Amino acid sequence: MATETRRTNCHYCGYCCAFLATVEDGRVTDLVPDTTRYPYDERILAGCRRWRMNLDALDGDDRVNYPLRRVGARGGNQWERVSWDEALDDIAARLGALAEEHGPETLASAIGGPHASYWPLHRFMNLFGSPNNMGIGQICWNPRIWMDALTFGWTVEADIVPGVTDCLFIWGTNPAESDNSAFWRSLIQFSKTEAALVVIDPRRTRIAALADVWLPIRPGTDCTLALGLLHVIIGEDLVDRAFVDSWCHGFDELAEHVLPYTPDFVAQACGLAAEDIVRAARLFGQARAAALVSGRGVDQVGASVAPTHRAICSLRAVTGNVDKPGTCVLAEGADFVSEMELEMTDALAPEQRARCLNTHLTPLQCYDGYERVRTLTEKLGRTLPARYLTSAHPDLVLHAMETGEPYPVRALIVNATNPLLTYADTHRVFEAFMGLDLLVVLEYYMTPTASIADYVLPIAAAVERPILQVHGGVANIGYGGPAAVDPYYERRCDYEVFRELGKRLGQGDAWPESTLAEAFAMQLARAGLDWDLFCELGIYCQQPAFAKHELPGLDGRPQGFATTTGKIELASEFLPLLGGPRLPEPAVPVTLCSEGLRAQAEQEGGSWLPMITGSRKQPYNASMYFNNPAFRAKSPYPVVEVSEATAVRLGLAAGDRVEIATDNGSARFILGTAPMRDDLVNVDYGWWHPEWEPGSPDFGGMWESNVNCLTSCAPGEPMIGTWSYNAIDCVLRKVNEPLSWENV
CATH class of the missing domain: 3.40.228.10 (Dimethylsulfoxide Reductase, domain 2)
Known part of the structure; x- marks a missing residue:
């Protein structure tokens, strides 16, 4: 029996902590923290419960290990195992036919993290000719990046x-x-x-x-x-x-x-x-x-x-x-190849950029807005990643799926995310996805979204794929390391899936590296760092300079900030060009509860309250890790939290069953109390039951305790399109009927 110790990394959060894997005959038998590489401190891992999943998940009974093709009705949980060639040949043929009929913008995509690299999917979409990378950047990361860039010239x-x-x-x-x-x-x-x-x-x-x-x-x-x-x-x-x-x-x-x-x-x-x-x-x-x-x-x-x-x-x-x-x-600009270059943003033709759904709604979060900002940041040699900051607004993509306006979106590729739980307005997302001609999901598990797909493609996870985390492409830092083993069963790295799919669609010249590790090596080479050396170090990081605005520019004068005025813009000269305000002005929170709903709730003993969603609760993250039995034993059911004083005022007690609702829908939870401001509701996010049978009719329980059955992705902020997961209203009332999982 051949036994080796190999470097590798966890993928269960953005830190991608370093590990040493014991590998026997190509199988990982043990993992221990590697304190010689980032983040260097075994005490960090001592407080983390997720990393222990790496070993069990490799051979987990619930993993998707082979390409699956749907047979029978969508969501019926009937599948046949097919070869990779058969799956990719068919997907490529169907995408080609849809593009021929409707144009390449008929394809949309969605991606999540931290266990995926964004740019391979983004490159595929650019080369295919679609501007419709549907994202949630508008509610995570994008707003700060945009406003930092417009105020300071960079993040x-x-x-x-x-x-x-x-x-x-x-x-x-x-x-x-x-x-x-x-x-x-x-x-x-x-x-x-x-x-x-x-x-x-x-x-x-x-x-x-x-x-x-x-x-x-x-x-x-x-x-x-x-x-x-x-x-x-x-x-x-x-x-x-x-x-x-x-x-x-x-x-x-x-x-x-x-x-x-x-x-x-x-x-x-x-x-x-x-x-x-x-x-x-x-x-x-x-x-x-x-x-x-x-x-x-x-x-x-x-x-x-x-x-x-x-x-x-x-x-x-x-x-x-x-x-x-x-x-x-x-932050410093990257010494290595930037995310924008890896995405091959400039390969997307001008006529296809003009098909961006956002352009007339969110003038900053679109290709026109991006190019305007790019001309500023490039004054100091920095370029923001494009596909995330131009991602199509979900409300508009769903509308195009539903109505065919302004053009039909008939296909969707989902990579390492679960929109049926993590996107606002679950009912609407479900109906739109159910009506697609082609839905392809790259996943580890049979999530609710995967359960309604035409193809579910098994993706390599932690320790099966290399990682190079580059902080969203806006800093001169990269950390990660190699895969410990080749992917088990017939799993593949997502890079290789998009490369093979791209080759079938005429993109072969754009994918010269055959593996993700080779692509990472190419990315780091510009910084003068060898991939093997990086894998030993676990990190590439240069100490930032301070007071960079005072450094001499090409003309010998201080280079200043990469804004329209060369200074920090407390009053914006840029946003008015897009119809925005010079100075920050508060907006009114969204209302999702009609007077009729509020009156009905009051008649039933309920109350109208403000609500926040999306609060993180270790060890879960969004809709992930609910399949871990140890995690479920500690946090076994979905919770709505209020303060103790609010519970008393409402005549409720911890452990009561409650229903929360808006005009969009309702969901049921167990009431808990927590130290927080009074007269506020905090709702668990991402809840489902992976242990249940996938697909129809329950879809892993996503209809019962999924807060996104209540939310709306209607655009709110006018420059970016951010919708509200916080500062929204709901009605809350006590119910007596057991939740379905209580009877299981």
Whole structure:
């Protein structure tokens, strides 16, 4: 028996932690943390329960191991095993025929992470000629990236340095649950220092419990709070005048704009204490170095998302907390081949870019908007990834599936994501997908989305595929490592699937590397790094320079910022070109409950309340890992949380069965209580039952406790199209009927 120790990496979160695999005759028999590679600390793995899945999942009974083709009715859970050649030949033929009939834009795609590389699918779509990469970037990552780029000329990242960073804001993110790794451990240590920690979150999360100031904000009022903080900082002259005078554009406009946002006004709007707002503002403004980290709680507030991020950018700028140690640092452009180049964005013909569904709805999140921003960022040699920032709005893709307008979308490729649970308005998504001519799903498991596919293709997972995580393509960092073994059974790396599919559709010259590892080697070669050496190191990272705006440009003068004015734009000169505002302005939260629904709920003893969704709960992540028996034993059922005071007011108790509803639909949960602001509902996200029979009629239980049966993907924010997963309303009432899983 041949036994080896090989380097590899976990794929169960974005850290992709390093491991050493014991391999016997091509099978992994053991895994242990590799402390010689990123993230270097075995204590991080000691607090993580996901990584232990790597071994069991390789031979899990529920894994999809062979290409499957649907027989019988869609969703009927009847499949036949076919060869890869048979599957890819048929898929390519059907895609070609649909493109011939309707144009290549008839194909849409959807992708998830962190266990997939985005660019192979994006390259395939560009070469096929479709602009319709349907994404959820509008509610995750895109808003911050767009507003950072328009304000600073590139993205910024928090540079939290103990002993240097005097104040840290954590805004709308819960690292103990969403991260639970190196960043969370660093925050625990930070909280023990003399530096100030301010947490803005309606829930008293574990990081909020460590804070010097906790601001339990009313969901959807984040922009108002940010403008109120600016009011105090500017009014009390806590501004870095030298930095503002030299490097900020529009300060006087911003100062006048925030005058109405007094602490008393903001306290009333946000449901906070005025003295806490003032204290938080002073901590940030008086710090020698302050950093701010925001998350999905900000990204998912609908129409207010872009103005909130712009106001946050202004907080950093007016206090001079930009591109200096311990603050928020402009990321470096990549030394290696960029995501945009790997995507082959420029291969998408102009006439196909013009078919982008977003163009007339979201003038920033489209190809026209992207190209305008690209001309700015390329002044300093940086290019944002294109396909994610031009991804088609789900509402528009679904409309094209439903109506054929402005053209029919008849095919969809889904890679490592589960839209029937993770996309808003599940009923609508289901009906649209059921009517497709071709639905192809690349997956590990028979998810609800996979159960209605025409083809389910088995994809290599952690330790079966190499990984190179590059932080979304906006920084000069990459980490990861090699596969420990070849994929088990007939699983394939998704890169190889798209390469083979592309070759069948005339894209052969665009896929010169036969494997993903070869493609990664090509990507790193530009930085002068050999793939084998990278696999030994586990990371490529160059220390950022500070005050890059002061470095000399080609003309010898300071290069400044890659914006229209060359300065940080507190008042935007760019957004008005697209019909947007010069200054951040709060928007009204969306309403999904009609007066009739509210009246009916009241008659039935229910209440009308604001709701937030999408809160992370370890060890789950979105709709993932519910098939792990140990996880389910710890968190066995879907929960709706309220504060103890709210439960008492509503006449409810922990353990009660409750129904929440909007005009879109309803779902049922078990009531729990948690420390959070009163009169607010926090709903578990992504719940289903993988242990149930796939397909019709229950589809893994997705109709019963899936909060996206209530949500809507109707565009909210006008520049990007962000819809609302937070700051939406619902009605809640007690029900007595057992949930179906209680009888199983």
